[in-house]
Amino acid sequence: MSVKSRRSLLLASGALLAVAAVAVPVVVGTASADPASANQPRIVGGDKASLSDHPYAVYLTDSGGNQFCGAVIVSSTAVATAAHCAKAVAKQDVRVVAGREDKRTDVGQVLGVSKVWIGKGYSDPTQGDDIAVLTVRGQLDYRPAQLPKSGDTAAYREGTQATVLGWGRIADGGDRSDYLRSAQVPVVSDNTCRSDYSVYDQKTMVCAGYEKGGIDACQGDSGGPLVVGDTLIGIVSFGDGCGKPGKPGVYTRVSTYTADIEAQAKPRVFG
Numbered sequence: 374m375s376v377k378s379r380r381s382l383l384l385a386s387g388a389l390l391a392v393a394a395v396a397v398p399v400v401v402g403t404a405s406a407d408p409a410s411a412n413q414p415r416i417v418g419g420d421k422a423s424l425s426d427h428p429y430a431v432y433l434t435d436s437g438g439n440q441f442c443g444a445v446i447v448s449s450t451a452v453a454t455a456a457h458c459a460k461a462v463a464k465q466d467v468r469v470v471a472g473r474e475d476k477r478t479d480v481g482q483v484l485g486v487s488k489v490w491i492g493k494g495y496s497d498p499t500q501g502d503d504i505a506v507l508t509v510r511g512q513l514d515y516r517p518a519q520l521p522k523s524g525d526t527a528a529y530r531e532g533t534q535a536t537v538l539g540w541g542r543i544a545d546g547g548d549r550s551d552y553l554r555s556a557q558v559p560v561v562s563d564n565t566c567r568s569d570y571s572v573y574d575q576k577t578m579v580c581a582g583y584e585k586g587g588i589d590a591c592q593g594d595s596g597g598p599l600v601v602g603d604t605l606i607g608i609v610s611f612g613d614g615c616g617k618p619g620k621p622g623v624y625t626r627v628s629t630y631t632a633d634i635e636a637q638a639k640p641r642v643f644g
Contacts, residue, residue, distance in 0.1 A: 420554065420555060420556070421553070421554055422474075422538060422552075422554055422555035423474065423553070424473075424515075424553060427536075427538055427553070427555070427598075427600070427603075428446075428472070428515040428516045429445050429446040429447075429515060429516060429517050429518040429605075430443070430445060430446075430538045430539075430553060430597065430598060431444045431445065431446060431452055431469055431471040431472075431515075432444065432470050432473075432476070432539075432540050432597075433454065433458060433462075433467055433468065433470070433596065434467075434468045434470055434483075435462050435466050435467070435468070436465075436466040436468065438468075440470075440540060440593065441458070441462065441593070442458035442461065442593070442595045442596035442597070443458075443538070443539045443593075443594055443595065443596045443597025443598070443609060444597065445517075445518050445597065445605055445608070446471065446513050446516070446517040446518060447506065447517050447518060447520065447605070447634055447638045448513075448517055448638035448639065449513050449517070449640055450508055450512060450638070450640045451506050451507060451508050451509065451513075451637060451638035452469055452506070452509065452513070453504065453505070453506050453507075453605070453608060453627075453634055453638075454505050454506075454595075454597075454608065455498070455503045455504065455505065455595050455596040455609065455625065456491045456492050456495040456498075456502065456503045456504055456505045457497065457498050457503060457595065457596075457610075458505065458595050458596035459489050459491055459505035459507065460491065460505075464486050464488075464489050465485075467485070467486045467489075467507065468483050468484065468485060468486075469482075469483070469484045469485075469486065469507065469509050469513075470483050471484070471514070471515050472514065472515055474552060474553050475551055475552050476540060476551050476552075482513065482514060484509040484511045484513070485509070485510040485511075486507045486508065486509060486510065487508050487509065487510045488507070488508035489505060489506075489507055489508075490505060490506045490507075490633075490637045491504075492630065498610045498611040499570075499572040499611060500572070501574045501576070501577030501625075502577055502625075503577075503608065503610045503611075503625045504608060504625045504627075504630050504633075505596075506633075506634055506637035506638060508637070517638075518598060518600060518603055518604065518605040519602075519603050519604045519605065520604070520605055520627065520634060520635065521604055521605070521606055521627055521631060522628065522631065523628060523629075523631040523632050524628055524629075525628045525631075528560075528601045528604060528606045528628075529560055529579055529626070530560065531559075531560060531561065531562040531565075532559050532560065533559065533601060534557055534558075534559055534601070535557070535558055535559070535560060535581050535599050535600060535601050535606060535607070536555050536556070536557055536558075536599070536600050536601075537556050537558055537589075537590050537594070537597065537598070537599045537607075537609065537622070538553060538554070538555045538597050538598050538600070539553070539554060539590060539591075539593065539594035539597040539609065540552070540553055540554070540593060540594075541590065541591045541593025541594035541595075542591040542592045542593055542594075542615065556588045556589070557588070558582050558583065558588055558589070558599075558621070558622065559581060559582070559583065560579060560580070560606075561579075561581060561621045563575040565580070565621075566578070566579075566580035569613075569619060569620055569621060570613070570620075570623060573623070575626075576626070577625065577626055577629055578610065578623050578624065578625065578626055579599075579606065579607050579624050579625075579626045580621040580622065580623050580624070581599060581607065581621055581622055581624060582616075582620070582622050583621070584618065584619060585618050586616045586618035586619070586620065587618075588616060589612065589615050589616040589621070590612065590615070591615035591616070592615070594609045595609050595611075596608060596609060597609045599624045605627050606624075606626075606627055606628065607624030607625060607626065607627060608624055608625040608627060610622075610623050610625050611623050
């Protein structure tokens with residue numbers, strides 16, 4: 374898979390970009406079985422993770438139970454994901470699966486979606502604004518991730534160690550993971566990321582990964598979380614392949630959208 378969307382393949386600035394539909398290198402399935410998998414990455418070079426440590430990590434399926442993206446709980450009634458994930462499947466067919474570490478089990482919750490908010494100006498991952506908030510039908514029983522302050526820069530300093538989470542592919546073009554996986558990746562400077570991707574926009578994007586590659590999100594990881602501690606700083610968006618040297622993963626910069634996410638995630642009040 375070339376530039377991770379990590380859901381669909383895009384031709385941008387002469388590079389084949391694959392949008393990451395599920396945070397961290399995750400494998401994307403076929404279009405018929407996985408509507409959003411065209412550019413999905415999965416965690417590459419990571420390890421098995423536990424929901425006891427990251428209870429806010431969730432994934433999205435279509436009405437047939439096919440996982441196509443990742444997401445992250447931001448309130449008792451909402452999850453954040455990538456805009457390209459939210460647009461991949463019709464609202465009435467999206468399911469949010471929470472509390473399920475192993476996709477082969479039936480533990481946890483499976484909730485439908487009642488409302489979809491997509492970042493203003495979104496057209497495709499390489500143009501920025503790759504953010505969406507899904508309001509669920511019912512209540513999520515798991516602790517949400519913390520959001521950074523609007524415009525915060527501290528968590529985005531070069532070298533900051535962050536954790537990416539997902540159920541995507543464990544190698545570029547490899548098998549998808551049945552279990553939640555995580556990987557540690559350092560935040561990359563804006564200047565370095567701009568030299569790696571001509572489409573890079575430091576206001577809406579942030580890069581994380583190693584110059585030598587080997588650890589990254591992959592197909593199926595799009596929409597999943599990049600966290601520092603329990604603070605959500607990024608959403609898996611796109612990249613060039615999975616774990617390629619000199620091609621870090623590109624994530625949506627959450628601090629740019631904190632106010633929007635909070636407004637959309639506010640629990641509904643009925644009179």
